Amino acid sequence: MSGLFTIFKKELIDTLRDRRTIIAMVVVPLLIFPLIIGVTTKISISQSQKAQAKTLRVALIGNADARFKERLAARADIHLIANVPEDSARSFIQTDRLDAAFVFMEDFAQQLQNLRAGEIKFYFKSTDDENITKRRLQEIVEKFEEQLLSERFRQLRLDESAIDAVQLTEIDIASVKEKLGKTIGGFLPYIFVIFCFLGSMYPAIDLAAGEKERGTIETLLTAPVSGLEILLGKFGVVVLTGIGSALISIAGLYVGIRQAGEIPPEILDVILGILEVKSILMLLSLLLPLTIFFAGLLLTLSIFAKTFKEAQSIITPVNIIVILPVAIGLIPGITLNTTTAMIPILNVSLATKEIIAGTIETGLLIEVYVSLIILAGLSLLVSSKLFLREDVIFRG
Amino acid sequence: MIEVQNLRKQFKLTRQQKKEIGKTAGDGTLEAVAGISFMCQPGRVFSLLGPNGAGKTTALRLIATMLKPTAGTILVAGFDTVKQPLEVRRRIGFLTGTTGLYDRLTPNELVRYYANLHNVEKSAFQKRREELFSRLELHSFANRRISKLSTGMKQKVSIVRTIIHDPEVVIFDEPTAGLDVISARSIIELIREFRAKGKTVIFSTHIMGEVSLLSDDLAIIHKGKLCYNGSYSAFVAGMKTKSLEDEFIRFVEEA
Secondary structure (H helix, E strand, O other), X not given: OHHHHHHHHHHHHHHHOOHHHHHHHHHHXXXXXXXXXXXXXXXXXXXXXXXXXXXXXXXXXXXOOHHHHHHHHOOOOEEEEOOOOHHHHHHHHHOOOXXXXXXXXXXXXXXXXXXXXXXXXXXXXXXXXXXXXXXHHHHHHHHHHHHHHHHHHHHHOOOHHHHOOOOOOOOOOOOHHHHHHHHXXXXXXXXXXXXXXXXXXXXXXXXXXXXXXXXXXXXXXXXXXXXXXXXXXXXXXXXXXXXXXXXXXXXXXXXXXXXXXXXXXXXXXXXXXXXXXXXXXXXXXHHHHHHHHHHHHHHHHHHHOXXXXXXXXXXXXXXXXXXXXXXXXXXXXXXXXXXXXXOOOHHHHHHHHHHHHOOOOHHHHHHHHHHXXXXXXXXXXXXXXXXXXXXXXXXX | OEEEEEEEEEEEOOHHHHHHHHHHHXXXXXXXXXXXXXXXXXXXXXXXXXXXXXXXXXHHHHHOOOOOOOEEEEEEOOEEOOOOHXXXXXXXXXXXXXXXXXXXXXXXXXXXXXXXXOOOOHHHHHHXXXXXXXXXXXXXXXXXXXXXXXXXHHHHHHHHHHHOOOOXXXXXXXXXXXXXXXXXXXXXXXXXXXXXXOOEEEEEEOOHHHHHHHOOEEEEEEOOEEEEEEEHHHHHHOOOOOOHHHHHHHHHHHO
């Protein structure tokens, strides 16, 4: 056992001095979320503020209702453009000479008089400014409609509440934590699984294929330690870096959320509650067998390669295979059940959602653990059989 | 002492290797070592001489327990390499020409790592490291990353790594490959020192000069078989050509 510890200690020091590992394990997971959250929030807020503050160029075409025209003219943030022919409205908006156009049908006034709906065509471009233009103008149209309705009710001497036959009071029993858990919970496995895999990848390549390429494996094989001790020493480091990377990515996410500043406090409290110690410990318990599986898989693939580069080209496609079950877990309707609980990686993805939402069923969680532990055990077994086999070590 | 009896090692050829070899690939195996026997005595230097691909490295890897023989036995210091590999490893030091070192460690860390693997006691380790670092003038580089060292320096670190546990048997696989004359000479001197201390030394080479400088016993290996196995002095006495090199070529061609 002292040989195992000696190898583990040395491999850990060696790995932590590897720039590639530090970048993949620490720098990327730590910085990526503050960067993504910070930059996207800032850009999105700035774009939204710009769109809100922008003076809209609006054309009224046809026999526009005077009350509607008055509403628009009263707004400082709307500039009315005159003399736009109806057949040009589309092209004017397309070429950014207009932001929107309202075309009043010829019989608009007549229809109102007959207590029917008058038709207005509303031209806008939904791809601009996150649809803020549409929302701003729609608000004015809604107010205009309210005004017309009030006038109608007065004319007909009706109480406005007379048209409400049913009053629907919605009571959503899902807590904010549950709702966020089901959405954020789908995103978290991406972080966990991908960073867990990426964090393990470089150490696994370096400690197996790298060792072969440098020729250091030969000297290690002549030391009085068993093959299993060598494998487990390396295994320990790969598992540690994988879990370390996943934890660092959570820290990065925490920092990113904290820095965002624009998230409403009640939602922020729930999000930070999700990242509490209990949830993290439960997720870690899923991560440990998953990382052992990754470590076994990566070390086995890596030791088959003759060089670091060859190992990279073998392992990179595996990355996609790992992402696939996580992506499937995001499809609506795919939930944790007795079947999905047995499918590796997908079960982690789905169980994470349930853990975060606080709705995990103990039976299913146990099934997920059993599935992962069996997988981790198999991975360890296969790698111990293949790793250090002389036809593998001295391949070619 | 190393005792090698009827040693054979067959490798399964890969699909690529079979393609490269063509029809001569036969049953899909390659016999790298084909039934060799020899003995290396303590206090003597045994040279394993042969052209590239002759089976020298395979033979040394078999002795060092890195590979398992297909047939035959190897006893190192009385221990069987297949049945008692850990006992064998405790007693050997193995040095290759390609300096297999960890670039991100310092010489100090690397040497301590191997000493720990060999369970060398702390006080014994410190004494031995001090002695070897002084002998090979490594002190001023002891805490520098190995990646920053010259090839010669790296080879010196390799030597310390190989003998930090004071092994009974030292195995050198083309130890001077790629080294400058001065570094190569220091290795030759070291091998002589080992002999003087009564260690069993086996080294492989294809450089005739090294053979003449060091050998007490000599084996010439070609296509996995021994063409000569005996004392160096007997080899020289029986020479039918003018130089060692010509004699070596004659043996190989006649094999």
